[in-house]
Amino acid sequence: MTSQSARNGLVRSPFDLAGGLFLLAIAALGFAGGFNLPFGTLSGIGSGLLPRVVATLVAAFGFLLILQALVFEGDQLEKWHLRGPVFVLGAVLIFAVFIRGSTLTLGGFGGLPLLASVKVPPLGLIVAGPLAVIFSSFADKDTRLLEVVVFGVVMTLICGLLFKELLNLPIPFDPAGLIPGPVYHAYVGVKSGIGQFFASIKNLIVR
């Protein structure tokens, strides 16, 4: 981010201009979502007062920033990168879809016709975990596929043991029974071993 002399014609600070436009967009959403709510009276404030007043103020600051961008010299816009957001946030979405299964639809809302629909069965952490790790790792261009596949599976097993078995979070681990027999037995072995270990500690503490 460096200050540069006015090379953008009217706009002297693209950074502030973008910030102002961003605020205007948020304010517009605020207005759109609350336009039909009652304003109420001062002694009995309606549900619409605060959203509208705050949205107005947000818009005012948006205009202020835009004005500022036209008058004062300022910074260039920071560079946006696509790689990080796409892979990291994409991985989060993948996790959300696979953890308990869901139906993905294309269209079908807001008056649009239903174009396509895919049903994803609930596959649990054992699928969602490695997928999220592998997919998100592509956000870094130095990633190595083989390494991250192994790492993803190992991390998922550790997380399963830690969160599901030790900390008792109700997270679905392998609802579809995908883990092959021998691996599953080994996992159960480790799991019950750790479980017993902690149960004995717990007994000690409770006593």
Next chain:
Amino acid sequence: MDLLARFATDLVGNLSLGMSVALSLKNVGLCFLGCLIGTLVGVLPGVGPIATITMLLPITFGLDPIGALIMLAGIYYGAQYGGSTTAILVNIPGEATSVVTTLDGHQMAKQGRAGVALGIAAIGSFFAGCVATLIIAALAAPLTAMALLFGPADYFSLMVLGLMFAVVLARGSVPKAIAVILVGILLSTVGTDLESGEERLTFGWTEISDGLDVAVIAMGMFGFAEILRNLESTQTRDVIHAAIGNLLPNRRDMRQSAAPIVRGTLIGSVLGLLPGNGAVLGPFASYTVEKKVAADPSRFGRGAIEGVAGPESANNAGAQTAFIPLLTLGIPPNAVMALMVGAMTIHGIVPGPQIMTKQPQLFWGMIASMWIGNLMLLIINLPLIGLWVRLLKVPYRLMFPSIVLLCCIGIYSVNNSPIEVVMTAGFGLFGYALVKFGFEPAPMLLGFVLGRLMEEKLRQALVISRGTFMTFIDRPLSGVLLALALALVVVAILPSIRQSREVVFKEAD
């Protein structure tokens, strides 16, 4: 004199009640576990206390409220201390308050004195924690009594003042800081209006008719957005290769650090009390003071132990006294405490003056556990430093996908809801955009949490005053608070102050 004696006996009585709760084997165990896991996650580069607490919130769900709060507090201190460890060893501050620690701490580490830096940070934090615990215990009763004098109008004005503090303390432009708080307040109105039952800003989307979850926003903006920013930072991570060296500071180190620790503790404790994230100023202020009083200021930035001891003590003291506004007035002073409100609500505890009177065991147990937590940190961290070093040597290309996975599991487990995971991704993108446009995410989270409270108090105040805004000025308390808030805005806009504000934050860059 009589009053003082009564105050002292009350204090001792309350603290011993707290100790009796906190020292049960179960609660000590939870405190230990919280500190350990909190440090483990907090050590991960780019994962600050906010992301850590959100990620680990679900593991406290099965516990009783006292145990859950003790564990959460442990997680919080652990995350704080983990952040300092990362700052010293890798030169990446997990959060704003450990920025200062990177200056001299990392230099010390490069000179083979990482052990001493971590050791003095732990010792300073422990001392600060002890003092801050006493301050909280001493101030809790009088402040709670004062809180009962607050009417809705006064509460509203106090929150306005807190948000104005957040504006002054935010980095970058003042209009942007105010705007981002307003955006937070706007987000807080999403969902069903509690009084009329009407849906607001939901666009007919039933998933958010209960309002947005603070955990979802926090995880998106502080967990995911932080990863995105770290991926782009060109700053190289240099985990120190030099030996860690001795952990325990020698006598000379101790002599050099003693005064900075005491000064840092005082500075941090006072600033932590301020509404609107005063705690973030503590380390900066302490560093500036130490540099001023030092015989040879040029040593700073080159591994001066005072530059670690003072700010780290200030950091921990502020982190702890920040609980005071939350526990006595029910008003969270910063984003972490805002998250604590969410956590307490999940366990059915409403933060505010009534906790102390109605649930003294919970209140004093939590305060006593703060002291125990600080002791735990000292005990846990000194032997485990080797483990943290090894953890930090894991390359970031493997580290960040693990953080993504942990965040996903954490946020899914809050309500077992895949939709919330999706919304978190949305807020990740939102947070990324905010930062790209020069807005700070922390004041937004504060605005979000205070927004609901403010609307409630505004409505109550106006009902009581039959619809006249004069009540906010006529009531002496409210009037003074609003005048202070106004003064703060003026101060923030004045050019000379703006300059010194930039100087304060400049050392961070």
